[in-house]
Amino acid sequence: MGEEEVKLVGAWFSPYVHRVAWVLKLKGIRYEYVKEKINNKSSLLLDCNPVYKKIPVLVHHGKPIVESLFIIEFNDETWKHNPILSTHPYDRAMARFWALYIDQMLLESSKKVLYVEGEELKKEIKQVSEAMEVLEGMLKGKKFFGGEKIGFLDITFGWIAIWLGAIEEVAGFQLYDPRKYPLLHNWKNRFRELDEIKDSLFPKEKLVRFFQKYRHASTKATKCDNIAII
Numbered sequence: 001m002g003e004e005e006v007k008l009v010g011a012w013f014s015p016y017v018h019r020v021a022w023v024l025k026l027k028g029i030r031y032e033y034v035k036e037k038i039n040n041k042s043s044l045l046l047d048c049n050p051v052y053k054k055i056p057v058l059v060h061h062g063k064p065i066v067e068s069l070f071i072i073e074f075n076d077e078t079w080k081h082n083p084i085l086s087t088h089p090y091d092r093a094m095a096r097f098w099a100l101y102i103d104q105m106l107l108e109s110s111k112k113v114l115y116v117e118g119e120e121l122k123k124e125i126k127q128v129s130e131a132m133e134v135l136e137g138m139l140k141g142k143k144f145f146g147g148e149k150i151g152f153l154d155i156t157f158g159w160i161a162i163w164l165g166a167i168e169e170v171a172g173f174q175l176y177d178p179r180k181y182p183l184l185h186n187w188k189n190r191f192r193e194l195d196e197i198k199d200s201l202f203p204k205e206k207l208v209r210f211f212q213k214y215r216h217a218s219t220k221a222t223k224c225d226n227i228a229i230i
């Protein structure tokens, strides 16, 4: 494989950026990591993602690709070794369906838990536990969502390894009871222990401090108000 020009524009706290970094690592692709400041966005980010102005952005030979799930697919099609998605059309369609489900139901609701209250909070908590239930069921008889090996859904859901625990700590209550979801719990431990994953993880406390700062800033109606940090 020749030397390719690959850049990843991201920030340490973003679960979406980590997804892309995990795939690049699993495929052994060398890339330049460009750190982005989300409250003072660079012209590189604004040029590359003028529609959403969000990270991650992957720049491949000068061409930007945005949205983490699309970037993962792009990577899988560009570098075919260590495949992330199945080659079977049905399995691919199902993996895409569940990946969107994870983002829309679980990740979105888990994020909202940090800043909503009352009835809205109850609704988000209920949504998280319903999604957990579904995912627990999907792991029956499997090591990973992808089967024996880590795949698209493992990567998509991998943020639970640190982010969910930090959200719980900042919110002050438990969203995920390991006794209720033993298969998910074992999956999470297996995922965290993979060589390609464990090197990229950081202490949960770092994220807790970051969320606390963000929460404080957004209640003071600063610039952070309109920024989805996670």
Ligand SMILES: N[C@@H](CCC(=O)N[C@@H](CS)C(=O)NCC(=O)O)C(=O)O
Binding pocket: 013, 014, 015, 016, 038, 052, 053, 054, 055, 056, 066, 067, 068, 069, 226, 227, 228, 229, 230
């Ligand atoms: N659906 C997007 C979500 C990306 C996202 O929300 N990124 C956050 C950081 S974790 C961001 O860039 N926020 C900046 C903003 O909202 O202005 C993806 O999968 O890539």
